[in-house]
Amino acid sequence: MSQSHRIAGGQIERSKTLRFHFDGLPYQGHPGDTLASALLANGVQLMGRSFKYHRPRGPLSAGSEEPNALVELRTGGRQEPNTRATVAELYDGLEAKSQNRWPSLRFDAMGINDRLSTFFAAGFYYKTFMWPKSFWEKLYEPIIRRAAGLGSVSREEDPDEYEKGFLHCDLLVIGAGPAGLMAALTAGRAGARVVLADEDFRMGGRLNAETFAVGGKLGADWAAGVLAELSTLPNVRLMVRTTVIGAFDHGIYGAVERVSDHLAVPMAGKPRQVLWRIYSKRAILAAGATERPIAFENNDRPGIMLAGSLRAYANRWGVKAGERVAVFTNNDDGLRTAADLKAKGLEVVAVIDSRDGDEVIDTKGKLGLKSVTIRDSAGRTRTIGVDALGVSGGWNPNVNVHSHHRSRPVWNEEIAGFVPGADGPTGLLVAGAAAGGLSTHAALAQGQAQAIAALTDLGKTAKADSLPEAEDAPVRVTPLWHVHHGKGRAWIDQQNDVTVKDVKLAHQENFSSVEHLKRYTTLGMATDQGKTGNVIGLAVMAELTGRSIPETGTTIYRPPYTPVAMGTLAGRSRGTEFKPTRLTPSHHWAVEQGAFFVEVGMWLRTQWVPKSGETEWRQSVDREVLATRKSVGICDVTTLGKIDIQGTDAGAFLDKVYANTFSTVPVGKCRYGLVLREDGMVFDDGTTARMGENEYVMTTTTANAVTVFRHLEFCRQCLWPDMDVQLISTTEAWAQFSVAGPNARKLLEKVVDQDISDAAFPYMGAGNITVGGLRARLFRISFSGELAYEIAVPTRYGDALLREMLAKGAEFDPVVYGTEALGVMRIEKGHVAGGELNGQSTALNMGLGKMVSKKKDSIGMVLSQREGMVEENGYRLVGVKPVNPAAKLVAGSHFLEIGAAPVAANDGGWLTSKVYSPHLGCDIALGYLKGGDKKIGTRMRAVNLVGGLDTEVEIISPHMFDPEGERLRG
Amino acid sequence: MIIHHPILGPRDAQEFVYLGDESLIDRPDGMTAGIEAFHDYAYNRDNPAGAHRELWYHEQGDRSWLVVTRNTVTHEITKVELARDVARAKGRTK
């Protein structure tokens, strides 16, 4: 199809042709086009259907404020819904689809909603679908979702990359129109670090869309000259296609750079978009202004546009939106549109100026504008044929970012618009049209002045160079918000289909505050945040209530300024890169063995290591457990948190931190300890070894390594600031293996250089040793209940140590076991871990109440003795096994007495952890049972209503394996 | 937010972990104070709308605990001190 509506001029590269598809049909455009400008050039006005009534719609604007022309861009995994055609940069091969229509854009079955509009007025959902409640989820919501809505998301994974970055500057300038360019130039020439960000792919702002002169040349040419100078300044960073989406605290701004959106496929290795976090000392909001329409009957037809946009399409893109056009305005800027269009050779058949008493009262043309009906001051009406109508209701300063910290914009009578109010974000200045300075001269002057003000504030000096000459037309506007003639619907918020009638209804029902108006009618709650509609809506409400606009007030805006893709917010944190992965020293060995891994926090730990022929995980785990208990097993326990604690007060410090005492631990020994929170609950547990007079190595659980360290620093700095204690994490510095089983010592004797006989290295011994001359540490501690050691070497040697132990100890058939076997053995032994250390349990609950020393002050000691936490019949840790060994247990099951009804009142506690014990030949579990210590030997039921399990169980000691501890002391 | 670290200058609040009211420094002595005093210490907070002295931990930094005076309404930060210095000024020792 030819570009039937392309006219001369504009900033497009006519020598190159771009091919694209819209709803499957092929079209052509040029570099510099947006999808909207290219479609208009091809004579296509109809681009979408409205949200609620499925009204045919074309673009209202030529920028990011667009409420109507929302399309699905691209296909497959790259498909992106709700993209504004007015800002989508055209590229060769672009594919776009209209949305919210079926079966086609021209014939949409859901257009029936439009005829039923009486039923869909404001508050319709609230009133109609209230009852019965159960219908909402099953019936109403699915139907409404299908009928009303926006585009659809791709079900495929997005193949592109997104990124996050950080920028620093003295001055962030938001918007590169005349004000922003002048601000950036002033600050840039003064040597300040400047970031100039603009959402458009061509900087210059309105200058690109206007014909008037700046400094004696075409505005766009002046802008190009300034940009050329700025690009030579190393202290200035120009960021096109970059939308500042929000003002955050203390000079931090968020910005989305669309690096690759103008390409069919991003270049190799390049992200599609980058979310920048900009640290600025000062910022200038030079975001310009947005034209607002006037509400009149059927003002939403394709072909009806903002007058300034009509002008922009003609001037910047060389596109006539229609053959015969009219302009409806309440201000002088509308007249400028008429003049520019005429100059471009368009046939301007009428200029309807409401200040003369003329108004547009109705329009016709279902899929595109065909005629407008005009009523003059004398009440005469006439209908004229037009295929495009420019509407200008005045300009609203883009105060959005300035109100992100709840600053209320204030009404400015002179321009009939809201301008930024007081108490905006600290360090944010406003210049140009965004501040209400709507002439080009005002923009240039304010841009310069605010840049100087910002730099002066920072103790820098900037020169006020003479300003280029530019138009300084006064704003002449007589507000007209909606035309009172006509009975039909007049649209205010075109994206959410909010009409004047809806505002009237809200008023009738007393939802007349702006905040109620917004929520009752959904005015301004669509993806465009009401950039074109909000002010009209509240002005209509002001009229209805007889209040002034300042009395009525305005809602404020939240980030983001324009919608942001989820992928951009995620950045690189997705898929396997969602979080970093921590690998253990034995990882390579385990991969070679075909081990299975489990994520524990960020760690990837070996879960079990299958041998050939094993098809079920249980086969591997049972073998690992039995082999360890029979001879010897090795487990990588590097992931446990290790904290080096030194200083002359190290022992006294640990006495404060641990519920039990550590200052009395002899050098060369370790002790198991409980760390409580101040509320008396158990925070963490582990073994801590005294390596020297003033030197301890503390062990934490894998999960709490970070939080325990944080807690220790809190104790050290905030509670006991004069203690001589130094802390550093050594978790990653040492590769540590548990070597457990009756042959553990024999195996280790083949590896270590020292005598580690029971006499030389007794139970709970700890010390520095060597392994073939290499420095190492040995701790005689056991989680499995076996004779066990933990041996540590510098991490780089961990892999070799494991291989060495397996090779030198081959005669003992050592097995490497994973977290599953570790879990089985600790539960058999009755040691607490994740399920029991749930943050809601006390030492007493765990059967460790005696560990809490009352002879010294320690964190949590006092509150652990509170009433309710020392209940006689409180929860106690017990062991559980099914009466019928073949019966299954499930963690999370609740204890019930035999014959008791499964109701909350009869709840006796719950199973915290469950495993199959190859040693006992049945499922076993640990659990918290009310008065459990007195119920050992009795029978109860473990009931899991969700899983349909009701199993008779025997309550036993949690120490289900070697209760006397003979093995570990062997 | 930006926290002006007394040693390191302006740092992004993202590097910090928030704990809460500065009064957490005022831990009673477990050997002399009773359950009531500890209950008050562990659970009761003023929660002011306005200036609030609160504890932040520079976890992704130098591991200093800081006392930050922040307006909870405006997020304006008027003072940042090393918690250790604050604790000592309150008379805490070992």
Added chain:
Amino acid sequence: MANALKARTALGAHDPLQVMVGALVVTERFDVALASVAARRGRMGDLAKAAETIGLPLPEAARHASGEVYAAFWTAPEMWLVEAPFASHELIAEVLKQALGDAASVTEQTDAWVAFDLLAPDLAPLLERLCNVDFPAVVVGYATRTMVEHLGCYLIKHGRGTARLYGPRSSAKSLLHALEAAAHSAW
């Protein structure tokens, strides 16, 4: 140190890795011994004296300084991470303990970290995609802890185009991946 065990680098190989992406050269350093040195309470003067005798620099906050054998950077109030050649100083913690006596707490940190040397004509385009450090603005010798893709790292600026990045050893692979991805994007 003579021993039978064969070392593996943080990336899992027997030899350190060097990768080139765009303008960036990443070199894994496997020849640096590390130890933390923290002054015992009230002993900063003693520590400073002892450090001076062995040529151990103890730079001010947020700085790195190099001596003849030792280099060091500040990590926390009265605490530093000390670098020395691994070949001669594998036992760095022991050596420093001997030299500094009870004026300091010394802890071996060699294998707690993976060290990547970064080299490019200008590292700013890379680092602005990885962390919030204002790399072009800070002085040579600046050292700071910073977050790179959720990983707590130390970044030391040695020049406009040279820096050392210490990351948690167990996450070496993730950190390298982040460097590579950012480098692809930066150049």
